[in-house]
Amino acid sequence: MKKISTELENTRKTFSFFSRLKRNSPVDNGLWNEIEEALIQADVGVTATSRIIEVLQVKSKELRLSTSESILDLLKEQLKNSLQKFNTELDSGGDPSVWVFVGVNGVGKTTSVAKVANWKSNENERVVLAAGDTFRAAASEQLEKWANSCGAELIKGAEGADPSSVIYDATEYAQAKNASLVLADTAGRLHTKSNLMQELEKIVRVANKGSGTVTEVLLVLDATVGQNGLQQAKSFAESVDLTGIILTKLDGSSKGGIIFAIAEELAIPIKLIGIGEGKEDLIPFDPEIFVEKILDFPEES
Numbered sequence: 001m002k003k004i005s006t007e008l009e010n011t012r013k014t015f016s017f018f019s020r021l022k023r024n025s026p027v028d029n030g031l032w033n034e035i036e037e038a039l040i041q042a043d044v045g046v047t048a049t050s051r052i053i054e055v056l057q058v059k060s061k062e063l064r065l066s067t068s069e070s071i072l073d074l075l076k077e078q079l080k081n082s083l084q085k086f087n088t089e090l091d092s093g094g095d096p097s098v099w100v101f102v103g104v105n106g107v108g109k110t111t112s113v114a115k116v117a118n119w120k121s122n123e124n125e126r127v128v129l130a131a132g133d134t135f136r137a138a139a140s141e142q143l144e145k146w147a148n149s150c151g152a153e154l155i156k157g158a159e160g161a162d163p164s165s166v167i168y169d170a171t172e173y174a175q176a177k178n179a180s181l182v183l184a185d186t187a188g189r190l191h192t193k194s195n196l197m198q199e200l201e202k203i204v205r206v207a208n209k210g211s212g213t214v215t216e217v218l219l220v221l222d223a224t225v226g227q228n229g230l231q232q233a234k235s236f237a238e239s240v241d242l243t244g245i246i247l248t249k250l251d252g253s254s255k256g257g258i259i260f261a262i263a264e265e266l267a268i269p270i271k272l273i274g275i276g277e278g279k280e281d282l283i284p285f286d287p288e289i290f291v292e293k294i295l296d297f298p299e300e301s
């Protein structure tokens with residue numbers, strides 16, 4: 001998979017305030033207020049920001065830190081800690097494993113299915129895609145194109161078919177063909193519509209009935225929506241046991257700070273990030289690299 005290079009540039013810009021901490025100003029209330037404001041501006045969210053500030057203040061007292069530069073190092077450490085408490089591995093323990101992709105409209109579910117298919121196919125895994133978005137015919141056509149370009153097989157149903165049965169069929173097919181992984185696309189749905197959320201619950205239940213096991217239910221979130229993503233995650237988590245988050249469109253977003261709000265407020269790990277529209281544009285989420293990239297200020301500005 002790709003390595004991250006310039007894709008976090010917009011997010012890095014929103015954290016540019018912190019380059020000022022390199023100027024060794026004294027640590028006083030004014031500085032704490034500025035740090036707090038900068039974190040909120042960077043979409044870290046009010047709750048996560050308060051927690052981060054609290055820890056920073058306690059630790060900086062303990063360590064008797066007196067310069068703003070040392071606070072920057074402490075901030076990096078604290079941000080990494082807040083992300084590292086989760087296991088970001090994807091679970092392939094089913095036989096076959098079923099990974100279900102869920103989320104609201106247009107967040108990048110289908111593209112993420114394709115990216116994961118491409119990644120796993122390149123590792124010589126046999127991958128079956130389930131066209132669980134039966135809402136419109138164009139959805140399975142879109143997935144079929146990706147399947148062809150990623151070397152994956154596709155199981156689809158008629159337009160309007162029950163998505164649960166399409167995903168179930170794909171799992172049985174995978175088992176018969178010795179494929180290890182089923183990637184199930186689903187239709188975009190509003191998290192506020194309870195009938196649509198119940199359908200998801202059914203999809204997971206039915207997929208577990210046959211030969212396979214649902215080992216991942218991945219919520220796809222669009223990073224450009226910032227704090228709204230939190231509400232989406234809370235609603236989806238009420239209907240299905242989310243095992244991870246795929247945060248897409250980080251390449252165009254300046255709201256990557258949302259990652260810290262997700263880590264602080266939801267006990268759901270971010271497992272993958274999307275950094276473009278191509279099938280290669282997906283990378284495993286690495287807290288260390290993420291924090292270093294967004295707080296990297298080679299020259300004082």
Ligand SMILES: Nc1nc2c(ncn2[C@@H]2O[C@H](COP(=O)(O)OP(=O)(O)OP(=O)(O)O)[C@@H](O)[C@H]2O)c(=O)[nH]1
Pocket residue numbers: 103104105106107108109110111112133139186187188189248249250251252273274275276277281
């Ligand atoms: N820049 C960028 N664009 C992305 C990324 N992921 C998806 N997209 C784009 O977002 C748009 C929607 O992607 P889809 O994969 O169709 O989204 P979806 O969630 O399946 O949409 P629905 O099925 O309509 O709910 C497309 O134009 C994608 O190319 C990403 O990581 N970065």
Ligand SMILES: [Mg+2]
Pocket residue numbers: 109110111133139185186187188
């Ligand atoms: Mg789709």
